[in-house]
Amino acid sequence: MPRFLMYEIDDKAVAGNTPPSPELMAEMGKLIEETTKAGILVATGGLGPNSTHVRTSGAKVSVTDGPFTETKELTGGFALVEVKSREEAIEWAKRFRKIVGDGESVVQEVFG
Amino acid sequence: MTATDSHRAIDAVWRIEAPRLIAGLTRIVRDVGLAEDLAQDALVAALEQWPESGVPDNPGAWLMATAKHRAIDRLRRDERLERKKEQLGRELQLQQEMAMADDNISTDVGDDLLRLMFISCHPILAPEARVALTLRLLASLTTEEIARAFLVPVATIAQRIVRAKRTLTEARVPFEVPTGPELTARMSSVLQVIYLVFNEGYAATAGDDLMRAGLCEDALRLGRILAGLAPKEPEVHGLVGLMEIQASRSRARVGPSGEIVLLLDQDRGRWDPLHINRGLASLERAEKLGGALGPYALQAAIAACHARARTAADTDWARIAALYDALAELMPSPVVELNRAVAVGMAFGPAAGLELVDRLVSEPSLKAYHLLPSARGDLLEKLGRSDEARAEFERAASLTQNVRERDLLLRRAAACGRGVS
Numbered sequence: 001m002p003r004f005l006m007y008e009i010d011d012k013a014v015a016g017n018t019p020p021s022p023e024l025m026a027e028m029g030k031l032i033e034e035t036t037k038a039g040i041l042v043a044t045g046g047l048g049p050n051s052t053h054v055r056t057s058g059a060k061v062s063v064t065d066g067p068f069t070e071t072k073e074l075t076g077g078f079a080l081v082e083v084k085s086r087e088e089a090i091e092w093a094k095r096f097r098k099i100v101g102d103g104e105s106v107v108q109e110v111f112g
Numbered sequence: 113m114t115a116t117d118s119h120r121a122i123d124a125v126w127r128i129e130a131p132r133l134i135a136g137l138t139r140i141v142r143d144v145g146l147a148e149d150l151a152q153d154a155l156v157a158a159l160e161q162w163p164e165s166g167v168p169d170n171p172g173a174w175l176m177a178t179a180k181h182r183a184i185d186r187l188r189r190d191e192r193l194e195r196k197k198e199q200l201g202r203e204l205q206l207q208q209e210m211a212m213a214d215d216n217i218s219t220d221v222g223d224d225l226l227r228l229m230f231i232s233c234h235p236i237l238a239p240e241a242r243v244a245l246t247l248r249l250l251a252s253l254t255t256e257e258i259a260r261a262f263l264v265p266v267a268t269i270a271q272r273i274v275r276a277k278r279t280l281t282e283a284r285v286p287f288e289v290p291t292g293p294e295l296t297a298r299m300s301s302v303l304q305v306i307y308l309v310f311n312e313g314y315a316a317t318a319g320d321d322l323m324r325a326g327l328c329e330d331a332l333r334l335g336r337i338l339a340g341l342a343p344k345e346p347e348v349h350g351l352v353g354l355m356e357i358q359a360s361r362s363r364a365r366v367g368p369s370g371e372i373v374l375l376l377d378q379d380r381g382r383w384d385p386l387h388i389n390r391g392l393a394s395l396e397r398a399e400k401l402g403g404a405l406g407p408y409a410l411q412a413a414i415a416a417c418h419a420r421a422r423t424a425a426d427t428d429w430a431r432i433a434a435l436y437d438a439l440a441e442l443m444p445s446p447v448v449e450l451n452r453a454v455a456v457g458m459a460f461g462p463a464a465g466l467e468l469v470d471r472l473v474s475e476p477s478l479k480a481y482h483l484l485p486s487a488r489g490d491l492l493e494k495l496g497r498s499d500e501a502r503a504e505f506e507r508a509a510s511l512t513q514n515v516r517e518r519d520l521l522l523r524r525a526a527a528c529g530r531g532v533s
């Protein structure tokens with residue numbers, strides 16, 4: 001069953017850590033309800049504001065706390081959908097973008 | 113965007129919007145065949161205009177508005193209406209209904225979808241017609257896709273759909289959610305159609321067209337939609353739970369060269385935990401609604417026993433046998449009896465299982481059912497009666513139509529008496 005992960009990426013330095021407005025949350029709630037009722041949403045969740053990077057290089061493991069201003073990071077939340085095609089996942093991502101306004105979402109197929 | 117790209121994008125929008133569109137139109141024109149024609153007209157218009165203009169902001173509303181214009185056009189052209197006055201009256205009524213439909217669209221769309229499911233699974237239609245119509249109207253599959261999935265000629269499916277729509281029109285089947293005792297019977301018809309679709313997909317083998325295995329996805333999606341539309345119906349959740357748990361094993365049930373791997377031999381690490389968790393949650397909902405003893409909930413509960421066991425040896429066979437007892441009481445059938453016998457054999461030893469299986473040997477409906485000799489062979493083998501076991505596996509192999517299954521049974525026959533089980 002083709003699964004796609006959809007998530008937002010953002011430059012945190014620009015976006016800051018402003019919490020979403022109640023209106024946005026209500027709209028998001030509607031979209032979650034719609035995708036659930038459409039039978040495609042299999043998992044979703046919000047992401048906490050601070051990420052930690054764990055890197056390995058040879059035997060060395062380094063742990064660095066964010067935010068990381070130089071890269072776009074996964075922010076907001078994610079949705080895992082089961083749909084017929086990439087195009088369908090993209091269509092749902094478009095609907096999501098119309099609600100949340102300017103920004104960028106990533107749609108990636110999940111295997112296995 | 114190339115023409116193919118934009119057509120694929122339109123296809124995706126269509127898949128999302130078509131069921132709601134057809135459902136809303138059926139409410140307005142009171143004829144599912146006409147509603148589908150109007151929806152198709154709107155799709156044709158979209159295919160003409162969207163590649164140029166881009167997909168509109170609210171594609172669902174665009175499709176609905178376009179289809180409604182077509183409805184009025186058609187009505188004006190409709191020569192079967194004899195009196196102009198009557199025609200005008202109907203047009204006025206239609207426009208009023210449409211205006212009302214606009215007001216209600218967001219709140220009523222779910223009810224319309226549910227009504228459409230009840231219509232397309234109506235008992236007045238033959239089961240195969242219900243299946244074809246449901247896939248067409250509610251899963252947005254094309255006639256060609258349905259034909260490929262069911263391994264039948266396109267013309268056969270096209271015929272089934274045309275006839276089904278005609279039957280519904282002629283019988284003036286009302287567009288409504290049934291109530292009272294009728295609801296239970298009609299709901300069970302809907303559930304049966306969805307599970308038929310799922311099983312057809314589950315029976316797909318490695319060489320089959322991908323459309324075929326895709327039927328499992330279509331059924332799951334239909335089931336989840338139905339669970340959203342009728343959240344208080346425990347059996348809907350039971351069925352969804354059953355399908356989710358069965359779907360969780362889809363990767364594990366086929367080996368590297370396409371061979372079938374039996375449930376107890378499957379690598380449980382390959383079971384999909386997301387589907388399992390969703391399935392267990394659905395089952396819990398069914399039970400909380402007081403539906404633990406419904407036929408689908410019971411089957412889901414049996415599937416859940418396997419899903420919860422970390423290894424095959426951890427399986428709670430006594431519980432499975434008890435669940436089959438309940439199922440056999442609810443819907444007595446030789447196939448359920450056979451499954452119960454297998455569970456009893458696992459829970460209380462092969463001799464106890466064989467005793468139950470032997471009672472089924474003379475059952476006429478199981479005469480050509482390969483799983484009977486297969487189960488009997490398995491029990492005989494465990495009792496060390498290798499020659500009898502081999503004969504049973506060979507007989508089972510000769511009865512199955514499925515090449516993969518036949519291979520597996522012949523392998524088991526060959527292994528009898530060699531200490532390999």
